[in-house]
Amino acid sequence: MAEYMDSIHSVGEWKNSDPIDLSAKREKPLLLYFWRSQTPSSVEILHEINMLANQHGSEFPVDVLAIHAPEYDDDDAWEELIDHFEIQLPVFHDSEYRTWEHFDVQHAPYYIVLDEHGNEVFRRVGNLDDSGVRDYLFSLME
Secondary structure, three states, X not given: OHHHHHHHOOOOEEXXXXXXXXXXOXXXXXXXXXXXXXXXXHHHHHHHHHHHHHHHHHHOOXXXXXXXXXXXXXXXXXXXXHXXXXXXXXXXXXXXXXXXXXXXXXXXXXXXXXXXXOOEEEEEEOXXXXXXXXXXHXXXXX
């Protein structure tokens, strides 16, 4: 995975962060949140995850990387939404779908959690509550 993750840094745009090496060891698990600006539920969930992370601060059990992929070639709305909702999370605009393809993500909203060593430990699709994502995140806080 490290070779691939090194290569995504040059493909796409980053907002609110320098490129993040997904293969690097980290102190917390990492939630990869896959979203599309044209999917209203994806945008609402991004806003909600941002609020949860802000509300819980360093107690939030995961770091978050929001990974956007355009549904259309001319999709620049993602940056406007980040600004409009005051999203402070790191966001990667995966314009060539390489990260989505690497993780075999077909739909949004989609969640993958990588442990501190970069291993996948959780994968779900859907909204925060119906998919069990919220419960999973809060179980990590116990």
